[in-house]
Amino acid sequence: MRILTCLKQVRHPESLFSLEEGRALWPEPGLFKMSACDEFALEEGLSLKDALAGSEVWAVSLGPARAEAVLRRALGMGADQAALLLGEDEPPLRPARVAAALAEWARPKAFDLVLTGVMSEDAMQGTVGPMLAELLGLACATSVVEIAPAPEGGLRVLREMEGGRRQALKINLPALLTVQSSARAPRYPTLSALLKAKKATIASHAPELNAGAGDRERLLGLAWPGRTRAGLTLEGDTAAKADRLYAILRERALL
């Protein structure tokens, strides 16, 4: 089975940023990682490769040159091939634009299975995967927590729904699945594979992105959210905050 995993590089979730004129300003040097659910998608791809002899796993990322780091990690985890589609990610590209660039690159390669995270850790839109499936004409299921080859061909997948309900599907190949985090923790890269990945040449491509031109939605700007509750921030040292919280909870008869 030829498997493609789409991996997004994101900022570290605790990176402190500021907002200036509706744009995010990040500290330098930035701390980056592979988006959490994409890592679970990669793990699912690698597990299928382990189970199905003759399979190969590709990793692709759309981002600036620094996004190469997530591809090297993917190679270290066991991916066979990696490709970087060069494009600036700040301000972020609209999902339809990302899906179109990925589709154009992936189409001639005719993958049997495409895996993405259910949503990126930062933007949380959940749209690139299903849009990519549509552009490539693939069957699609989202929020998948289990994938297994079906005896009759194709895959059996388990989707997770609201309140923890499950939906089981038999899905034909070629297909695209968006993967939700699960108990199957992404593997660590092996040292030998990491060393090899460090030296590997990663093919990079420069898709025509035309960022901004003809986008179906335009980003007007970012703002801090308002607080929906009192949001009393406790002051002082740790002990003083503990005293204050104790008093507040006693006062409200919650303790």
Place this chain on the structure above:
Amino acid sequence: MSGSRQALPAGPIVVVAEQGPEGVAPVSLELVSCARALAAGLGGEIRLAVLGEKARPLAEEAARRAGCPVTVVRAPGLREFQGEAWREILAPLLAAWGARAVLAAHTTSGLDWLPGLAARLGAACVTGVEALAWAGGALTLTRTTLFGKALEALRPEASPLALTVQPGAFPAAGPAEGPEPTVEQITAEAPALCSRLLEAPEGPARDQALARARVVVAAGRGVGRPENLDLVRRLAARFSGAALAGSRPVCDLGWLGYQSQVGQTGAAVAPRLYIACGISGARQHTMGMQGSGFIVAVNSDPRAAIFNLADVCVVEDLVAFIPAFLARCGEPEAMDPPAS
């Protein structure tokens, strides 16, 4: 919206009802509310589409409650929710109606079919919409981004619009005045599908103690190590009627069972007191606890999204804070962790 476009769709704003195990889910009425706000600038009637075999008996009640006309869409073989079937049935229908907009709930169901449909229709697509505003004929949609820490304002520049709407963001629509809304039924052709539903296994059993708890103390990824979970457990033990819960990452790591998960794909709780320890406050989590009576958040990241809905914010590492709090409660500082 751009005025230069030649043939803007002139049909309805279509709200696709969210279906849960008990029929049309309450969030569907919130979608109607959002559609009304959209219609203020976009025009067009609002039409609620209810799909599937169980749709008919649900539709009349939905029409009465939502106060808008309902179209029941049935198709051979179409039973319960299946994203691919929803997409394949809705795509030609929306095109035939000339829909100006299509709205779905921002849930695992809505997100399963709407983005692909948007790509097919060339629609402007925004997911997780929390607010919308019209100014000078221009529409602004607001959603949460950047790890839940910031809001982004977006302007659609294509038509139709395809939106998923965050549950809880809009009030539930009430019945409109005037005559009883109509319910029509149409039968669509059976779509050719690449997937089929199988018998689903049972999800994790629900923790009844969690649903009943007066106090919920929840651990997030900020707990860092499984050993630190004992601190959270000891904190919970200070409150009577307290239950221990976790965010999704903590359950994925196996530190707590999935029956203890609070959030979109776990339990929804509304205790008198909710203490979030090391929880970042992603929407997927807060959807399961935002109705709590009093919310205390402990997190070392001062910008953590959880602080935006907390009554009390404690910017501290929980590993330092919880022992200090326990000491204040009169617990000896160096106490052995309780045997489990």
